[in-house]
Amino acid sequence: MSLKALVWRVPSWTVPLIAAVAVILMPVVGIESNVQRQLVLICILALIVSGLNLSLGYAGELALGQAAVYAGGAYVSGYLGAHGHTELLVQLAAAVGVALLIGVVTGIPGLRLGHWSLAMVSFFLVLLVPDLLEMFKDETGGSFGLSGIFPATLFGHTLDPREYCIAVTVVTALWLLVLRNLVRSRHGTAFRVLRESPVLASSMGISVFRMKFAAYAIGAIPAGLAGCLFANLDHFLAPSSFGFKLAISILAASILGGSASVYGAVVGAMLLQLGPLESTDFQEYALVVYGLLLLVGGVVLAKGIAGLLELAGKRVERRWFPRPRSAPYAGDLLDGVDGVALDVAGVSKTFGGLHALSDVSLTAAAGSITALIGPNGSGKTTLLNMICGYYRLDEGAIRLGDGELSRVPYKAARAGVARTFQTPTIPPGISVGEAVRSGRYTTQHASFLSAVLRLPSYRRARARDLEESRRVLALVGLADLENEEAVSLPLGTRRLLEVSRALIAKPRLLLLDEVASGLDEDEVDRLAELIRRIRDAGGTVVLVEHNFRLVLSLADKIYVLARGEILAAGSPAEIEAHPQVLTEYLGVKAPEAEQLLQAGGVTEGGQHE
Numbered sequence: 001m002s003l004k005a006l007v008w009r010v011p012s013w014t015v016p017l018i019a020a021v022a023v024i025l026m027p028v029v030g031i032e033s034n035v036q037r038q039l040v041l042i043c044i045l046a047l048i049v050s051g052l053n054l055s056l057g058y059a060g061e062l063a064l065g066q067a068a069v070y071a072g073g074a075y076v077s078g079y080l081g082a083h084g085h086t087e088l089l090v091q092l093a094a095a096v097g098v099a100l101l102i103g104v105v106t107g108i109p110g111l112r113l114g115h116w117s118l119a120m121v122s123f124f125l126v127l128l129v130p131d132l133l134e135m136f137k138d139e140t141g142g143s144f145g146l147s148g149i150f151p152a153t154l155f156g157h158t159l160d161p162r163e164y165c166i167a168v169t170v171v172t173a174l175w176l177l178v179l180r181n182l183v184r185s186r187h188g189t190a191f192r193v194l195r196e197s198p199v200l201a202s203s204m205g206i207s208v209f210r211m212k213f214a215a216y217a218i219g220a221i222p223a224g225l226a227g228c229l230f231a232n233l234d235h236f237l238a239p240s241s242f243g244f245k246l247a248i249s250i251l252a253a254s255i256l257g258g259s260a261s262v263y264g265a266v267v268g269a270m271l272l273q274l275g276p277l278e279s280t281d282f283q284e285y286a287l288v289v290y291g292l293l294l295l296v297g298g299v300v301l302a303k304g305i306a307g308l309l310e311l312a313g314k315r316v317e318r319r320w321f322p323r324p325r326s327a328p329y330a331g332d333l334l335d336g337v338d339g340v341a342l343d344v345a346g347v348s349k350t351f352g353g354l355h356a357l358s359d360v361s362l363t364a365a366a367g368s369i370t371a372l373i374g375p376n377g378s379g380k381t382t383l384l385n386m387i388c389g390y391y392r393l394d395e396g397a398i399r400l401g402d403g404e405l406s407r408v409p410y411k412a413a414r415a416g417v418a419r420t421f422q423t424p425t426i427p428p429g430i431s432v433g434e435a436v437r438s439g440r441y442t443t444q445h446a447s448f449l450s451a452v453l454r455l456p457s458y459r460r461a462r463a464r465d466l467e468e469s470r471r472v473l474a475l476v477g478l479a480d481l482e483n484e485e486a487v488s489l490p491l492g493t494r495r496l497l498e499v500s501r502a503l504i505a506k507p508r509l510l511l512l513d514e515v516a517s518g519l520d521e522d523e524v525d526r527l528a529e530l531i532r533r534i535r536d537a538g539g540t541v542v543l544v545e546h547n548f549r550l551v552l553s554l555a556d557k558i559y560v561l562a563r564g565e566i567l568a569a570g571s572p573a574e575i576e577a578h579p580q581v582l583t584e585y586l587g588v589k590a591p592e593a594e595q596l597l598q599a600g601g602v603t604e605g606g607q608h609e
C-alpha cells in the first residue's frame with residue numbers, strides 16, 4: 001500500500017491524542033513548579049475559551065457570560081472545598097451542575113428575545129458577579145475573597161501540586177475530546193449551518209432556538225469545569241479574578257486562536273497565558289491590548305491562528321495526500337423522490353399597507369413541475385416563504401398531501417418541504433459531502449451523547465448519511481467534488497449542491513427559487529435535465545424562475561403572478577399565448593403583443609424579439 005493511501009487509514013484523532021499524551025506526561029516526568037502552574041492556567045483558559053468557541057465560532061451566538069459561569073463553578077467548588085468536601089470528582093460534578101443551571105437560566109430569556117439579547121444578558125451577568133458575591137458574602141467571603149479551601153483529593157488521596165497538574169491536563173484533554181467528537185459530527189455541521197443562516201437551518205428542519213440553546217448550554221460546561229480547577233489551584237478565590245478583564249481576555253483568546261476550532265481554544269489560551277500580557281509590566285495596559293488584539297484579530301486573522309494552520313494543512317493534503325474518492329454509487333439514484341400534492345388556497349399576505357399576496361390559489365401535483373413566474377416584486381418569494389412557514393397567513397390555507405402545513409419553518413421542513421435559495425447559502429469550512437449530508441440532519445436522529453461517545457446509533461446515522469450523500473452527489477453529477485470545500489465552488493456548482501442538499505432529505509415538495517440564475521447555458525441544460533428526472537421519478541417540483549425559455553421548456557403548469565395576484569395559469573402553450581402575460585410580465589406594449597403572438601417569438605429572460 002502506498003504512503004498516500006496509508007495516511008488516510010490513520011484515524012484523524014491520532015495526532016491530537018499524541019499531543020494530549022505528551023502534555024499529560026510533562027508533569028509525570030517532572031517539570032518545574034512554575035511551568036506546572038503555567039500549564040494548569042493554560043488548561044483552565046483553554047477550557048473556558050472552548051465553550052465560547054462552541055457558541056460563538058460554531059453556532060454564531062455571541063455569549064460573553066463564560067466569566068460568570070467560571071465564577072459559579074469556582075465558588076461552588078471553593079465552598080465545598082472549604083467545608084471539607086474535597087473530592088475533585090464531586091466538585092467537578094457540582095461545578096458542571098451550576099454551569100448548566102446558569103446556562104439554562106440566562107440562555108432561555110437571552111435566546112428567546114433574539115438578536116443581541118444573549119450577548120447583553122450574558123454581559124450583564126459578568127457585571128453582576130461582584131454584587132452577587134457580596135450578597136452571599138457569608139458563603140463567598142464577599143470582597144475579601146474565599147479562603148481556607150482544603151487541597152483537592154481524588155478517591156480520598158490528597159493531590160500534591162504535580163498530581164493536581166496531571167489531573168487538570170487529563171480533565172482538559174477529555175473535555176477537548178468530547179468537544180472534538182461533537183463538532184466533527186453531524187451536530188457540528190448543523191451548528192455551522194445555524195451560524196451561516198438561521199433561515200437555512202430552519203429550512204432543513206432544525207429548530208433554531210433549541211440548537212442555539214444547546215450550543216450555549218454545552219458551552220457553559222467547560223467554564224464550570226475550569227472554575228472548579230481554578231478554585232483548587234491556589235486554595236483562595238478573589239472576586240477580581242472573574243471580572244470584565246477576564247471576559248475580554250476570553251474573547252481575545254477565542255478570536256486570536258480561532259473561534260471555529262477546538263484547537264484554536266488551546267492556541268488562544270497559550271498565546272494569552274505565555275505572551276507578555278501576563279507579565280506585571282503589561283498588566284495595567286492589558287485591557288487596551290486585548291481590545292487591540294480583538295480589532296486586529298477580527299480584521300486580519302478572520303479564522304484565527306488555528307484557521308491559518310488548517311489552511312496550511314489543507315494545502316499539504318491537496319498537494320501531497322489527496323483524499324481517496326469513494327466508490328461510485330451503484331443503487332437507485334432517484335430513490336425516495338416521492339412527491340405529494342401542494343394545495344395553496346386563497347392565501348393573502350400584507351406587510352404594513354402593502355398587499356404582497358391577495359387571494360392566491362395554486363396547486364402543484366405530484367410528478368409535475370409547477371412554475372411560478374412574474375415581474376420583480378410580484379410576490380413569488382413571499383409565496384415560497386409562506387409555504388415554508390416563515391410568514392403567518394393573513395387568510396387562506398396551505399396543505400401538503402393530507403395535512404395542513406405548519407406555520408413553524410422547521411416543522412414545515414420536517415413535514416417534507418425542502419428548498420433552495422436565490423443566493424446559495426452554504427456554510428464556510430465544510431466539504432461538499434458535509435454540506436449535502438447536513439440536509440439529512442433531522443431525517444435520522446442521533447443524540448449529542450451518541451455523537452460524543454460514537455455510539456452505534458451515531459455510527460448508523462453516519463453510515464447512512466455517507467451512503468445517501470454519495471447517492472445524491474452522483475445524481476447531480478458532483479460525485480468527484482465530495483471532498484472539496486463547498487463554499488469556494490463556482491456558482492453553478494453551488495446551486496447543484498443546494499439541490500442535492502434538498503434532495504437528500506427525500507422531500508415531498510421541492511421548492512427551487514431562481515435556481516438557474518447566473519448559470520451558463522450548459523449548466524442550465526444540466527439543471528433542466530436533473531429537474532425533469534426528479535419530476536419523472538414522481539417528485540413535486542415548484543419552480544420560481546425568471547428564465548422564461550427554461551420555464552416554457554420545463555413546466556407542466558405555469559402560474560403568473562402580478563402585483564400579488566394570479567394573472568394567468570395554464571400550460572406553457574397557453575401562457576406563451578396569453579396577451580396579458582406579454583404586456584404585464586414581459587413588458588410588451590399591447591399592439592406589439594398582438595404582432596408578437598402572430599410571429600410567435602419570445603426569447604430567454606422574457607425579452608421580446
Ligand SMILES: Nc1ncnc2c1ncn2[C@@H]1O[C@H](COP(=O)(O)OP(=O)(O)OP(=O)(O)O)[C@@H](O)[C@H]1O
Pocket residue numbers: 351354356374375376377378379380381382383
Ligand atoms: N418581509 C417583508 N417585509 C416587508 N415587505 C416585504 C417583505 N417581503 C417582501 N416584501 C414586499 O412584498 C412584495 C413582494 O416581494 P417578493 O420578494 O415576494 O417578490 P418577488 O416576486 O419574489 O420578487 P423578485 O423576483 O425580485 O425576487 C415586494 O413589494 C416586497 O418589497
